[in-house]
Amino acid sequence: MELLKNANQRPWWQDWSDVTARHLQTFVSFEATARRICTYEPRHLPTLLQTGEYARALSGARMPEATPSEVERLVEFHQKRVQRFEGSAEKKLICVIDELTLVRPYGDSGVMRRQIDRLIALADNPQFVMRIAELSRPNLPVMLGSTTLFEFDDKLLPEIVYAEHFDDASILQEAGQVHKWIKHFDRLRQVSLSREQSVHHLCKLREMLE
Template sequence: LALFGKQSMWWKPWSGITTAYLQTVMSFEDMAQRIRSYEPQFLNGLLQTPEYARALIDRGPDPAHHAALAELRQRRQAQFAAAQGKELICVIDEASILRPVGNAQIMRRQVQHLIKLNEDPRYQLRLAELKRTNLPVEIGSTAIFDFAEALLPTIAYSESIDGGLVIQDEAAVDRRAKMFDKLRHQSLTPSKTTGKLRDVLRTNYYR
C-alpha cells in the first residue's frame, strides 16, 4: 500500500474537484482483482453510460465541475476495462432501473448497455427483484474489494449522502461480505438478469 501510494495516480488531474473518499475508492478499484458491489438507488459508476452519468452528476452541486466529473467517470471505466484479470460482480437493484435518471431515452440506452456488459466475462450482473421477499438489501450501498496479494486483506466500503466509510475490521468486513454473497445468490442469475433487462426495455422504455 505504501509503495502504491507513492505512485503518481492517473486521477491526479481531477484531485482538486474530487472528495478524499472518492480518491480512495479509485485507488481500491485500481488495486483490486475483484470488486463486489451493491447499489440500492443508482447504478455503479463502472456501469454507467456517459449520458446517465452526466444526468446524475448534473443533480449535484458545483455545476462548473460537472463536465470534468463526467469525464473522470468515463476514465474510471476505461481504467477498469483496460486492466487484466479484473472482475466486477454487481447486484443491481430493480428500483435503480425503474426509477428514471434523465429521461426514457437515456434509460433505454443505459439498459441496453447493461445487457451488452453482461456478455463480457469480466462483468457479472445480477438483478435483485422488487417482488422477492427477505433479500438482505439493508446492507445498503456497499463495495467489497478483493486483492490478489495475500498480504492485503479484503476491504469494504459503504457510502451515503454524507460521505464514505472504509471498513477494515476483519469481523465487520466478513459480515458484510457474507450479506453481499447472500444477496447475490438470492438475486437473478446473469442470464435471467439479461432476460429481465430486456423485459424492462419493452415495458418501460420503448413507449
C-alpha cells in the same frame, strides 16, 4: 503486483481533485488496485456500469450547485474509471443491481434505454457478473446499503469494505466485520435473478422504454 509498481507514481485521479471529494478519491484508489470488486448500490447503478449520459444526469442530480463545466469534468472522471477498469482484463466486478435503480430514471427515456443496452452487452463480458434483485420479490436481504468489497492481488492488503454515506464514507477492515458483509452479500446474490434471468428482465424493461 500493481500496488508496488505504482507506489512511486502520481495517482492518475489527482487530475480530478478539483471536482472529487477526498472519500471518492480513496474509493478510486481501492478500485484501481483491487483485482476483484463486489458491490451493492441501492440508490443508483454502480459507476463502472454507467454510460456517460447516465453519469452526466446523475452528477447533475447529486450536485445541483455544480456548473456545467464541473459536471463535464465528473463525466470525464467517470469515463476514465470505466476505461481503466475495462482495460485491465484481470479485474472483475461482481454486483447485485437493485431493480429500483433501473426504474428510477436519470436522464430521459433514451438515456435509460441506452443504459440498459450497455448492461445487456456487459452480460457477455467475463469481467462483469451482474444479478438483479427484483422489487417484487419479498424479503430480500437488501440491508447492506451502499457498500463495496475490495479484494487485492497477492494479499498485499486485507479485504476492505467501503460503506458510502450521504457525503462521506467509512471503511471496514476488521476480519469479523468483513466476513459478515461477505456472508450477507453472498446471500443477496444467491436469491437474486440468475444471469439469464437478469438479461431477460433487462430486455423486458427496455421494451417498456420504447
